[in-house]
Amino acid sequence: MNNSNNYTIILGGGFVGLFTVLHLRQQNYEKPIILIDQNKRFTFKPLLYDLLSQELDESQVCPHYTDLLKDSGVKFVPAEVQEIDLHSRKVKINSTQEYSYENLVLALGNPTGYFGVEGAKENTFAFRDYEDAIALQKHLINCLQQAIQTTDVQKRRHLLTVAIVGAGPSGVELAATLADVVPNWYMEMGGMKEEVRIVIINRGSQILSGDTNKGLQEVAETALRNRNIAVELQMNASATKIEKERLEFERNEHHESLEAATIIWTTGTTTHPLIESLPIPSEKRDKKGRLQVLPTLQLLEFPYVFAGGDCATPMQNSQPPLAQVAYQQGATIANNLKALSMENSPNDSSVSIRGSLMKFGVGEAGANLFNKAIITGEPAHLIRQSRYLTTLPTPVHNFKAVTEWLTDEIFSD
């Protein structure tokens, strides 16, 4: 057992967790810090499509934590957290290893939710982190290789059909990216791009509905039509059952099905099981089970514990599950941990949402800047690139440079 009890432990190295750590290091925080994440790589999720399309490489989109934290003094533990005991201030990573803490940061995000659709978890690809992107890429290439070798037209059609469940931002950006790159990959093998199908299956009647990206709806629809191959939209179609390479859905009370060698699930989230297991009653959570936190991002009854990002929501000031929000909350948590360590009072977090950026295929994007201007096509792609990429330190070895890159270039106005 690790028994140093002045540790600050951060659970989850996503946008909240990594930014908390980087900001703490910038502020010369004196307490020892442990970051625990189940993955060895940080995933810059808004750029995951660029990894899939090979426009960016893995060191840019998914750097290793050990590289990001080199020379920082932060201990990185690559492990899946099994149990959190808020009363005894302990975190267990397996049956024999646990860590005690003085302060804890809950930054575990939210796993995918499947709305109880039979077979969805078992028979679909996810698209949320490095491993997902690499697995999907390998599978697609494999399908294309099989397709080019078969003379059976029906089998080829099946191998070349990609179904994407959900027309939220992830579904739309992924469909647009795949509709550009998959036909190209197939043509490079000698195939005909017209044989590839990218199909979105969406329960509602509109894409990007009820989302912060709603302002980009029309631009996105046009972009989906104008890809290397047009993306097919199956709207008002509720997935009801997913078997291996076969999706069933209901539309206008009719049952329909789609045969597709690749089915990707991009919609829905659920409460993280560890967050669910905490001794916090339902009235201190929102409808989705997220923890309600004070404006300072502390837990009401455990003020030495902070929570932010997708797994928490500040009381009376609910925030959408966005990297923009999570990153800013990471900065607040770091400031407040530093304040507590100096016996000062923590400050309230304030988050500003600075518009939205979406990728609409290779070299194309949409930018909704503060809801005042919508920019499309290549200019939007350049905005997205300059926000996300141009000053990316290569190789990503210097955590101070990384902090500056992420804070100054990506999220600042």
Ligand SMILES: Cc1cc2nc3c(=O)[nH]c(=O)nc-3n(C[C@H](O)[C@H](O)[C@H](O)COP(=O)(O)OP(=O)(O)OC[C@H]3O[C@@H](n4cnc5c(N)ncnc54)[C@H](O)[C@@H]3O)c2cc1C
């Ligand atoms: C494909 C995709 C694209 C996106 N694009 C955008 C965008 O363009 N703009 C935007 O603002 N937002 C975007 N988002 C949303 C954004 O990425 C999330 O809101 C943000 O990542 C939330 O940050 P977080 O720190 O709360 O959680 P996460 O970033 O999800 O981090 C949670 C971390 O906890 C770790 N973890 C979970 N369980 C355990 C465990 N038991 N033990 C150890 N570690 C664990 C995970 O490995 C992960 O690293 C996108 C999301 C996805 C999936």
